[in-house]
Amino acid sequence: MKLRCERDTLADAVATAQRAVASRTGAMPVLSGLRVTSTPGTVELVGTDLELTIRVRVPAETEGEGSAVVPARLFSEIVRQLDAGSVSVELTDDEARIEAGRFATKLRTLSATEFPRLAELEGGGVRVEGAAFAEALRQVVPAASRDDARPILTGVLLTASSGGLRLVATDSYRLAMRDLQGVSMLGEGQKVLLFLAAANRDPRKWADPHRFDIRRRSTGHVAFGRGVHMCVGQVLARMEMELVLGALAKRVAAIEPRGAPVWRLNNTLRAIEHLPVELVAR
Numbered sequence: 514m515k516l517r518c519e520r521d522t523l524a525d526a527v528a529t530a531q532r533a534v535a536s537r538t539g540a541m542p543v544l545s546g547l548r549v550t551s552t553p554g555t556v557e558l559v560g561t562d563l564e565l566t567i568r569v570r571v572p573a574e575t576e577g578e579g580s581a582v583v584p585a586r587l588f589s590e591i592v593r594q595l596d597a598g599s600v601s602v603e604l605t606d607d608e609a610r611i612e613a614g615r616f617a618t619k620l621r622t623l624s625a626t627e628f629p630r631l632a633e634l635e636g637g638g639v640r641v642e643g644a645a646f647a648e649a650l651r652q653v654v655p656a657a658s659r660d661d662a663r664p665i666l667t668g669v670l671l672t673a674s675s676g677g678l679r680l681v682a683t684d685s686y687r688l689a690m691r692d693l694q695g696v697s698m699l700g701e702g703q704k705v706l707l708f709l710a711a712a713n714r715d716p717r718k719w720a721d722p723h724r725f726d727i728r729r730r731s732t733g734h735v736a737f738g739r740g741v742h743m744c745v746g747q748v749l750a751r752m753e754m755e756l757v758l759g760a761l762a763k764r765v766a767a768i769e770p771r772g773a774p775v776w777r778l779n780n781t782l783r784a785i786e787h788l789p790v791e792l793v794a795r
């Protein structure tokens with residue numbers, strides 16, 4: 514298989530994945546390598562010391578699919594010293610051929626079959642803004658234990674809930690906790706069903722939510738949705754309502770209910786299907 518990409522893109526990806534490459538490999542020399550996997554349009558680099566695994570995916574022109582393991586340090590040094598521009602890497606079972614401009618070199622690769630099988634992540638995962646996550650970690654990590662006798666306390670507990678992401682660290686004498694509120698709990702492609710009717714009647718937001726109060730400050734209601742799919746017709750809808758009610762108000766002294774409302778059967782919207790009223794002329 515063959516891949517071609519910009520030197521800077523490849524060098525950055527190698528430097529990142531290399532951070533997880535084991536410094537001492539013991540019985541598994543293959544851990545001193547980076548696994549390079551080519552798929553159409555993308556190259557994935559993986560470094561692991563079995564405890565920490567870093568995967569980096571970068572766009573690349575690729576020919577053929579497959580994996581090979583290149584010696585991480587050597588590969589990284591070579592890539593860093595190449596001239597800026599396009600780099601091509603051809604990988605066979607036991608060799609990596611690196612070419613950039615007038616430069617070409619060959620490296621012996623390590624056995625890809627010996628590279629550990631890494632568990633694929635399950636579930637949608639949590640999407641967190643990098644800077645906020647880094648700050649939260651900086652705040653809690655000092656409270657974690659450094660005592661390897663109780664390894665569980667050297668970790669940071671991450672709990673995802675519908676409210677956000679919680680980070681907790683403790684050495685059993687002190688505890689630091691930080692909530693990242695409002696973090697998106699959604700994985701790519703997951704959908705949310707928004708119960709607008711419930712949100713608009715949430716007593717934590719609205720006092721006496723079931724009472725129709727014409728003087729209520731309605732800022733923050735979600736009757737027209739929220740976010741990127743917020744109703745694009747809301748200006749027209751508001752104008753129509755203003756016109757209808759404005760025209761009625763000029764001719765009508767009162768609008769009196771004459772019978773029980775019939776509610777629309779709908780799980781997400783709250784609307785009246787039918788309401789008999791009497792208009793009292795001015």
Ligand code: HEM
Binds near residue numbers: 735747
């Ligand atoms: C009182 C009247 C209306 C109400 C209560 C209403 C309510 C809503 C709500 C709740 C959404 C968001 C749905 C979602 O998030 O999946 C929405 C989206 C939308 N509405 Fe309305 N709407 C009204 C009138 C109108 C009118 C008059 C138009 C067109 C002239 C319109 C066009 C749209 C469109 C195109 C979207 C989809 C926007 C998107 O997904 O990007 N709506 N509406």
